[in-house]
Amino acid sequence: MAAPGENLRINGDRLWDSLMEMAKIGPGVAGGNNRQTLTDADAEGRALFQSWCEAAGMEMGLDTMGNMFARRDGTDPEALPVYVGSHLDTQPTGGKYDGVLGVLGGLEIVRSLNDMNIKTKHPIVVTNWTNEEGTRFAPAMLSSGVFAGVHDQDWAYAREDAEGKSFGAELERIGWKGDEEVGTRKMHAMFELHIEQGPILEAEGKDIGVVTHGQGLSWTQVTVTGKESHTGSTPMPMRRNAGLGMARILELVDQIAWSHKPDAVGAAGHIDVYPNSRNVIPGKAVFTVDFRSPNLSVIEDMEKRLRDEGAKICEDMGLEVAFEKVGGFDPVEFDKDCVTAVRNAAERLGYSHRDLISGAGHDACWINQVAPTAMVMCPCVDGLSHNEAEEISKDWATAGADVLLHAVVETAGIVE
Ligand code: HGY
Ligand code: MN
Ligand code: MN
Numbered sequence: 001m002a003a004p005g006e007n008l009r010i011n012g013d014r015l016w017d018s019l020m021e022m023a024k025i026g027p028g029v030a031g032g033n034n035r036q037t038l039t040d041a042d043a044e045g046r047a048l049f050q051s052w053c054e055a056a057g058m059e060m061g062l063d064t065m066g067n068m069f070a071r072r073d074g075t076d077p078e079a080l081p082v083y084v085g086s087h088l089d090t091q092p093t094g095g096k097y098d099g100v101l102g103v104l105g106g107l108e109i110v111r112s113l114n115d116m117n118i119k120t121k122h123p124i125v126v127t128n129w130t131n132e133e134g135t136r137f138a139p140a141m142l143s144s145g146v147f148a149g150v151h152d153q154d155w156a157y158a159r160e161d162a163e164g165k166s167f168g169a170e171l172e173r174i175g176w177k178g179d180e181e182v183g184t185r186k187m188h189a190m191f192e193l194h195i196e197q198g199p200i201l202e203a204e205g206k207d208i209g210v211v212t213h214g215q216g217l218s219w220t221q222v223t224v225t226g227k228e229s230h231t232g233s234t235p236m237p238m239r240r241n242a243g244l245g246m247a248r249i250l251e252l253v254d255q256i257a258w259s260h261k262p263d264a265v266g267a268a269g270h271i272d273v274y275p276n277s278r279n280v281i282p283g284k285a286v287f288t289v290d291f292r293s294p295n296l297s298v299i300e301d302m303e304k305r306l307r308d309e310g311a312k313i314c315e316d317m318g319l320e321v322a323f324e325k326v327g328g329f330d331p332v333e334f335d336k337d338c339v340t341a342v343r344n345a346a347e348r349l350g351y352s353h354r355d356l357i358s359g360a361g362h363d364a365c366w367i368n369q370v371a372p373t374a375m376v377m378c379p380c381v382d383g384l385s386h387n388e389a390e391e392i393s394k395d396w397a398t399a400g401a402d403v404l405l406h407a408v409v410e411t412a413g414i415v416e
Contacts, residue, residue: 034094056107066130085103085363216328228281263295378397
């Protein structure tokens with residue numbers, strides 16, 4: 001099958017307009033987005049995406065986890081589809097491009113193939129994975145994880161948000177729970193376009209990241225228990241301050257990550273202190289430690305040090321502590337043939353590129369377990385993401401979607 005010609009390009013203006021249109025749904029307070037999973041804003045974004053897919057002649061499928069699958073037929077109905085997509089849900093202080101670029105980039109390649117009346121042997125399916133962010137309902141990549149058989153659906157349905165609402169009930173409530181059994185679809189391959197969410201591509205002046213690997217992730221929920229008491233009248237020696245215990249463990253987390261420099265990272269983004277009253281010494285602190293590294297043995301060492309040295313900190317302070325693994329995945333190596341298709345596409349189109357390890361987790365990390373998978377990345381300004389000021393350029397978005405187009409079409413096979 002001939003490789004697509006260099007002149008095969010997407011319509012960057014149309015992609016950009018769609019990104020800006022989607023960004024109006026679930027706006028943040030500082031120019032970004034707060035379109036958290038299974039909220040009314042998520043439902044509105046899904047409806048807009050579905051309307052665009054249907055206008056592009058695609059038929060929408062919906063599975064029991066709310067994963068959306070918009071299908072463009074190929075010439076061979078027996079051929080397994082090439083999937084292309086990402087996620088429409090955002091962080092509470094999210095940007096306009098994290099996930100959205102991959103979903104609307106997939107839509108744009110179908111719109112462009114329609115414009116050029118190009119047919120492919122394999123069908124193409126544009127996908128929106130439910131709850132990639134894992135903020136409202138932990139863990140991240142929940143629904144692609146159920147699709148890949150990593151998580152049990154009933155366990156996923158029972159995940160609760162901070163208000164005690166369950167994933168299953170919220171999916172029903174917004175009306176986006178499908179009948180199709182999750183995980184029954186078979187894929188020829190899957191590609192995901194995503195912003196880098198890190199500084200490397202912009203710093204090196206590269207247009208494209210050819211993602212060969214994804215670093216591994218570990219989420220450990222830590223519960224430190226002390227004793228509520230008056231911040232004024234309780235003598236210092238009598239205090240059992242869970243908030244202080246948490247602070248010392250957070251300092252330990254930072255030291256552990258630095259001890260594995262330059263690649264390992266560690267922090268806690270989710271922190272709850274009880275009763276969180278100005279004049280009560282915290283009796284309990286619950287927080288999630290996020291460790292990441294491209295190297296599994298480093299992740300395992302960081303997890304072990306957290307438990308061993310965190311327990312010692314609490315013992316010395318007369319505090320109780322519990323550790324619970326609440327999410328994670330081993331470092332990922334993407335499919336070599338799919339990665340080569342991405343690299344060849346960048347080369348053919350004349351875009352500067354470099355191989356890259358993804359710092360963030362993505363749905364592609366789970367789908368890689370059930371189908372040949374690879375990712376295309378574009379730069380983002382200052383490497384900033386999970387911040388409303390997240391920004392990319394139209395040129396970067398266009399280059400990323402051009403490469404995605406070529407990788408998908410080369411894998412799906414152009415029919416002359
Ligand atoms: O946590 C992650 O890496 C992804 O952004 N959800
Ligand atoms: Mn993302
Ligand atoms: Mn994200």
